Amino acid sequence: MSELYQKQGFELKFLGTMNGFSQSHTNAYFFPDSETLAFLDLSLYNFEKAKRLVDRNADRLKRVILFLTHTHDDHISGVPRLAFHVRHKIPGVKLEVLTSTLLIQDAYRICFGMGARPLVGSNGELDDVIRIYGQALNKAILSRWSDQVEFLVDQNLLDERSRFVIPDWFVKTVPTTHSPRLLGSCGFVFRLNEKAVIYTGDTNASEHFYEQAERFVTENIDMKPIPTELYIDMETIETGVHLYWEKEKKNLERLLRRTNHLKVVLMHCNDCEVMVDEALTMNLRLGGEPKLFVAEEE
Numbered sequence: 001m002s003e004l005y006q007k008q009g010f011e012l013k014f015l016g017t018m019n020g021f022s023q024s025h026t027n028a029y030f031f032p033d034s035e036t037l038a039f040l041d042l043s044l045y046n047f048e049k050a051k052r053l054v055d056r057n058a059d060r061l062k063r064v065i066l067f068l069t070h071t072h073d074d075h076i077s078g079v080p081r082l083a084f085h086v087r088h089k090i091p092g093v094k095l096e097v098l099t100s101t102l103l104i105q106d107a108y109r110i111c112f113g114m115g116a117r118p119l120v121g122s123n124g125e126l127d128d129v130i131r132i133y134g135q136a137l138n139k140a141i142l143s144r145w146s147d148q149v150e151f152l153v154d155q156n157l158l159d160e161r162s163r164f165v166i167p168d169w170f171v172k173t174v175p176t177t178h179s180p181r182l183l184g185s186c187g188f189v190f191r192l193n194e195k196a197v198i199y200t201g202d203t204n205a206s207e208h209f210y211e212q213a214e215r216f217v218t219e220n221i222d223m224k225p226i227p228t229e230l231y232i233d234m235e236t237i238e239t240g241v242h243l244y245w246e247k248e249k250k251n252l253e254r255l256l257r258r259t260n261h262l263k264v265v266l267m268h269c270n271d272c273e274v275m276v277d278e279a280l281t282m283n284l285r286l287g288g289e290p291k292l293f294v295a296e297e298e
């Protein structure tokens with residue numbers, strides 16, 4: 001992204017940018033202020049990078065906030081280690097997790113068996129083995145991180161809210177759908193220094209995120225349009241659980257041609273090159289500046 005644009009507000013950086021089959025899982029971070037480091041998901045592959053980031057800034061940090069979009073291991077497997085590291089090695093820093101209410105309820109249900117859901121599809125297909133393994137892994141992960149973090153909070157849990165100070169740059173969670181067996185998948189909206197950032201997490205439904213983006217970039221009585229970045233899950237194969245580039249690119253193009261206040265960054269891709277090439281041929285530019293990017297690992 002150009003330097004000019006970076007100066008307008010806070011910047012999201014990526015520890016990894018690709019999908020769950022890679023070793024560069026899509027996890028991001030930003031510094032909303034000098035005392036806070038915010039992560040968007042954290043995989044084990046990116047734990048060392050996250051740890052270095054925390055350690056390098058340990059002197060000035062007071063809060064590390066983990067925004068979790070869902071419980072697939074490419075998004076949460078690094079959380080217990082980071083929680084452990086922060087809690088035991090940097091005791092002055094508070095580690096908090098913010099996610100959807102449904103995810104928290106589901107996490108507790110998985111960990112502590114409250115109304116446990118069936119684990120087995122029972123016909124012994126590979127699919128079931130993966131599913132059981134995935135859920136067992138998530139169970140182990142969730143039970144480890146939930147007792148290391150200071151606050152596990154959703155903006156709707158009012159009693160938690162009194163202990164957790166909701167940062168003023170956090171706008172809201174956006175409930176979404178992804179894998180049908182996973183409850184509580186969500187994206188996030190942030191607003192800081194007159195810039196809005198919308199982050200979808202893994203999703204198969206773009207509508208709410210486009211609506212959110214349109215609200216920020218459209219002139220209306222209450223609000224002037226503000227520069228907005230939409231970070232959006234995208235794959236070039238049709239899986240049913242992620243957004244499909246072939247279908248979404250037309251919607252994105254329409255949205256981007258209508259406004260000069262929006263930039264879109266594609267992430268979680270299986271094949272970034274294809275998307276980079278096509279994004280270039282779409283020639284969506286504002287002055288000399290592209291409007292459509294593919295996320296780059298820092």
Ligand SMILES: [Zn+2]
Binds near residue numbers: 072
């Ligand atoms: Zn993922």
Ligand SMILES: [Zn+2]
Binds near residue numbers: 070072178202
């Ligand atoms: Zn996922």
